[in-house]
Amino acid sequence: MIRKMSDQKIATRESYGKALVEYAAQDPDILVLDADLAGATMTKLFRAAFPQRFINCGIAECDMMGIAAGLASTGKKVFASSFAMFAAGRAFEIIRNSIGYPHLPVRICATHAGISVGEDGASHQCCEDIALMRVIPGMTVLNPSDDVETRAAIKALLDYDGPAYVRLGRLPVPVINDFPGYHFEIGKGIQLREGDDAAILATGLMVSPALEAAELLREQGIRARVINLHTIKPLDRELVLKAARETGLLVTVEEHNVIGGLGSAVSELCGEEYPVRVVKIGVQDEFGMSGPALELLDHYGLNASGIVRTVQEAVKAKA
Numbered sequence: 197m198i199r200k201m202s203d204q205k206i207a208t209r210e211s212y213g214k215a216l217v218e219y220a221a222q223d224p225d226i227l228v229l230d231a232d233l234a235g236a237t238m239t240k241l242f243r244a245a246f247p248q249r250f251i252n253c254g255i256a257e258c259d260m261m262g263i264a265a266g267l268a269s270t271g272k273k274v275f276a277s278s279f280a281m282f283a284a285g286r287a288f289e290i291i292r293n294s295i296g297y298p299h300l301p302v303r304i305c306a307t308h309a310g311i312s313v314g315e316d317g318a319s320h321q322c323c324e325d326i327a328l329m330r331v332i333p334g335m336t337v338l339n340p341s342d343d344v345e346t347r348a349a350i351k352a353l354l355d356y357d358g359p360a361y362v363r364l365g366r367l368p369v370p371v372i373n374d375f376p377g378y379h380f381e382i383g384k385g386i387q388l389r390e391g392d393d394a395a396i397l398a399t400g401l402m403v404s405p406a407l408e409a410a411e412l413l414r415e416q417g418i419r420a421r422v423i424n425l426h427t428i429k430p431l432d433r434e435l436v437l438k439a440a441r442e443t444g445l446l447v448t449v450e451e452h453n454v455i456g457g458l459g460s461a462v463s464e465l466c467g468e469e470y471p472v473r474v475v476k477i478g479v480q481d482e483f484g485m486s487g488p489a490l491e492l493l494d495h496y497g498l499n500a501s502g503i504v505r506t507v508q509e510a511v512k513a514k515a
Contacts, residue, residue: 208341209308213240217242236308237305238307260276279322291304303359303360305350310451311492318486330456336359336360337427356382372404397449402451409504448477449498459474
């Protein structure tokens, strides 16, 4: 089983904006809040279509989360958006106490996450958001990999019980999931490629280079399984443990600090249930820097060649 990627590329933030417009046409309870970044988060599409259901809260992310909590308590389906650095970082306490504690169904959809924010530099390249959101009790954490998955994730959240954090990107990415039978379910990963020498567990932006890496590894005689973990919390325990048992080597790939993100979630699970080596590819406990997005991803080894190199070394050590 080999999944081919489309030549089409679209940023998940754009997919988010389009999905909001599509679903709101049938659901009058959908409301969208933004912190004066509608052009960048692509909620401007919703604002143009449904101006009476859009609230610009200004550069006041904490206030936005409090307003979102109040609206959600009345039964509205609230989506609150800003950059990941501001949504997860600046507004953390309000999210924890006003959304997480009462377990309100606010959908926090944060764009411009990770190193691929590019020239905006370290102050805006949030590589800690998954870790921050994971530790809030009852918070669901999603990191869709492409246009198809983003639309499916937003649809799944429309009637979802409880708070959710959705990580979205600035950089256009290939369409991966436009294959027959694709099915999205919160908490269930998707195996995209078979293999028994190692399993590459990727999330978000990193699923595409993981597939590229697996093809390059195949040419070198290494069969790497590829799993798309679009949901980081709750983690698909069954799929991860199956990969651990059948390959004996897990390599996690994320555009996030290796502390507290996907790699940590996988390590915690395997440490408890099935001890196996977990190699983490990601930002190695450091801040980002300013530069073109693709060049930064290359610099931090968040590309196909970086994944290939790491898997090669891990498989060699395994033998």
